[in-house]
Amino acid sequence: MRLARPLENLIDELMKLPTIGPKTAQRLALYILRAPASDARQLAHAITEAKEKIAPCSNCGYLTDIDPCFLCLDNKRNSSVLCIAEEAADIIAIEKTGFNGRYFVINKDFNIMNDSDLEDLNLDKFKEKLASGIVQEVVLALNPDIEGEILGRYLAGIAGEYNIKVTRLAHGLPVGGDIEFADEITLRRAIEGRHEF
């Protein structure tokens, strides 16, 4: 079936997004074409604007449109507990549990097959925080998979150099799962049950 080229192009672009297959992409594209022109403009604008205005916080790596981000600016938080996570989506999920420490986001896909990935991680800010003398506990909030395990050992090694206690989220998270999709109660229990690494 031949489709109008701009329609085919839109379907192709939508299919690049996670969880969007060909059928869903076609459905979304046709919906966009039927919707008012202002809706399409707003969606296109929201994509461009978010991409332009949002960047990782220079202090913690969380995605923000102000720098430092509101999490870093919040002086009611407990700076002695530093939670380290792989991506901003994990922070969003952890914040919902009421956790009130500080964060550090790695913001980089770590591939177990690639040895140099660990060395390529930008951990300068993380080490700076450890060296400050304020942090008394590092909480590893890494996904419960092989990559998270290796990453955890690597980060625990660094924290060990500063003699800082390292904990990890309690088991209870389904192995192979993704922190960002855990329900709040499971994730809260995992935070409460964190133990020495």
Added chain:
Amino acid sequence: MRLARPLENLIDELMKLPTIGPKTAQRLALYILRAPASDARQLAHAITEAKEKIAPCSNCGYLTDIDPCFLCLDNKRNSSVLCIAEEAADIIAIEKTGFNGRYFVINKDFNIMNDSDLEDLNLDKFKEKLASGIVQEVVLALNPDIEGEILGRYLAGIAGEYNIKVTRLAHGLPVGGDIEFADEITLRRAIEGRHEF
């Protein structure tokens, strides 16, 4: 949890799309933020361009970037059979079965609760085709629900004024379902088994 305003805005816009809930919208938004800037630009551009360049064909109502559309321009098609459908997505599905007649797309949501909807349908081109003397059969390819039933009776009434045979797709489509999501074999059988309305 407070999110950066442009991120929240992007999530809100994505949630306006069908089948996209809050979790998926957040996942898509964060994916867009992590992807290369060129990907986001291309997606935004594809949305704007599709919306600007694509419009219903002035002859049959199918979505097209040239007017008349390639379906109307194709002179190998059988003009004596006119298939009428509710939206372009249905034509895309029907084309995959190898149907080779002509089309007419209604392009308007018909709501059974609103009496004036039937009169508001723009059927001038449809009546013009019926009056041309070329069409010998009108195939109603309407969704198998109450709206489709009422719409079908209304359209059959109009075709009857021109003494043109009216057929409908054979049952086999799940009641309450959507033509655009039927698999090709089911839909092909439904076309082969069409019968007098």
